[in-house]
Amino acid sequence: MSEYAYKATDRSGKVVKGILDAGDEKSVASELHEMGYIPIRIRTAEKKAGKLGYNFSDSLLSIFNRVSTKDVLLFTQDLSSLLEAGLPIDRSLSILIDVAEKEKFKEIIRDVLKNVQGGSYLSDALAKYPRIFSKFYVNMVRAGEAGGVLEDVLDRLGEFLENSQDLKEYLQSALVYPLFLVFVGGISIIILMTFVIPKFSIIFSDLGQSIPASTRLLLGLSEIFRHYWWVVIAVAAAICFFLRRYAKTVKGRLKIDYYKINLPVAGELVKKIEVARFARTLGTLTRSGVPILEAITLVKGIIGNRVVAGTMGKIHERVKEGDRLSKPLSEVGIFPSLAIQMIIVGEETGRLDEMLLKVADNYEKVVRNMVKRFISFLEPAMILVMGLVVGFIVISMLMAIFSMNEMPF
Numbered sequence: 001m002s003e004y005a006y007k008a009t010d011r012s013g014k015v016v017k018g019i020l021d022a023g024d025e026k027s028v029a030s031e032l033h034e035m036g037y038i039p040i041r042i043r044t045a046e047k048k049a050g051k052l053g054y055n056f057s058d059s060l061l062s063i064f065n066r067v068s069t070k071d072v073l074l075f076t077q078d079l080s081s082l083l084e085a086g087l088p089i090d091r092s093l094s095i096l097i098d099v100a101e102k103e104k105f106k107e108i109i110r111d112v113l114k115n116v117q118g119g120s121y122l123s124d125a126l127a128k129y130p131r132i133f134s135k136f137y138v139n140m141v142r143a144g145e146a147g148g149v150l151e152d153v154l155d156r157l158g159e160f161l162e163n164s165q166d167l168k169e170y171l172q173s174a175l176v177y178p179l180f181l182v183f184v185g186g187i188s189i190i191i192l193m194t195f196v197i198p199k200f201s202i203i204f205s206d207l208g209q210s211i212p213a214s215t216r217l218l219l220g221l222s223e224i225f226r227h228y229w230w231v232v233i234a235v236a237a238a239i240c241f242f243l244r245r246y247a248k249t250v251k252g253r254l255k256i257d258y259y260k261i262n263l264p265v266a267g268e269l270v271k272k273i274e275v276a277r278f279a280r281t282l283g284t285l286t287r288s289g290v291p292i293l294e295a296i297t298l299v300k301g302i303i304g305n306r307v308v309a310g311t312m313g314k315i316h317e318r319v320k321e322g323d324r325l326s327k328p329l330s331e332v333g334i335f336p337s338l339a340i341q342m343i344i345v346g347e348e349t350g351r352l353d354e355m356l357l358k359v360a361d362n363y364e365k366v367v368r369n370m371v372k373r374f375i376s377f378l379e380p381a382m383i384l385v386m387g388l389v390v391g392f393i394v395i396s397m398l399m400a401i402f403s404m405n406e407m408p409f
């Protein structure tokens with residue numbers, strides 16, 4: 001038996017929350033139904049802080065009141081659950097206003113509800129907030145409305161967003177320790193260069209003895225750090241500023257993305273991330289009834305790498321001319337042969353959407369494994385580099401100290 005935190009609503013629309021002991025989430029849902037409640041969100045008690053909003057860090061972040069991808073994910077899952085329970089769209093939205101944690105998101109849902117009650121489609125109401133609900137999201141909802149399967153589409157959309165969020169969080173968490181190493185190592189080197197080495201420089205200058213070249217170099221760098229640190233920071237800030245400006249231009253973004261996919265190890269990782277994103281998005285769209293040509297156009301906006309996104313135009317034209325999807329995909333030279341073969345099987349069996357989602361599952365696993373291997377190599381490499389830098393500093397100072405023994409007294 002485990003503790004499960006839940007949020008539910010009764011038939012009058014009142015939101016209730018609490019904790020129940022049960023064997024699994026299905027048992028909690030059954031118990032809530034017996035109590036006359038419609039389940040909205042069920043999570044294990046260990047996860048409730050992150051999912052149901054009782055976490056202090058979430059409360060702190062909510063001060064900024066920015067609607068995040070997680071907020072949209074929870075909104076999608078909750079709306080799907082309420083529609084599957086048989087509640088009308090306007091009733092479901094009014095319940096979600098109470099469920100939403102952030103005031104800004106409450107206002108957005110309230111405006112969406114107002115538009116829906118005024119006769120607008122849900123997709124049109126969501127389209128008024130393109131920064132919150134992407135074109136991909138809106139078109140998925142529109143396809144669900146057209147086919148009369150909105151709750152099913154929202155369920156798939158929730159799965160898509162959850163998978164995308166999980167992959168993003170995995171990549172971010174994998175980089176935490178290496179970044180921590182860089183931070184600690186950098187702080188250590190700055191302390192040595194600005195506080196420790198200057199103490200020795202006073203001793204060496206008083207003695208007037210010739211010191212090794214490596215020590216002179218180290219002392220010179222220390223002086224630059226001490227007296228011209230603001231120049232170093234200004235130059236670094238200027239470089240970052242101009243790189244960001246350049247990256248925002250079309251030409252700059254293309255060049256940077258081109259270098260990304262052609263890097264020795266990281267390039268393969270970037271390609272596989274984009275393949276997984278492409279397959280997941282296209283598979284979800286086609287399964288939800290979006291026409292293949294429109295789906296390819298929407299995928300272009302989802303792909304992060306502009307070089308890969310640029311190939312979508314060629315693929316769109318070839319499919320429009322009557323070619324199968326697999327043929328132009330194989331010709332652009334970015335998608336792996338295994339993914340192409342799986343897509344060919346999907347086209348031949350009439351299960352393209354299913355095979356695309358399998359491609360996404362496979363390559364998301366490949367990405368996780370590649371990240372694990374990359375991090376397992378990166379961590380000792382960074383420790384080695386930091387060790388070499390600190391070792392150079394220590395050896396340079398020791399050489400100068402040993403040279404003092406040769407001084408005539």
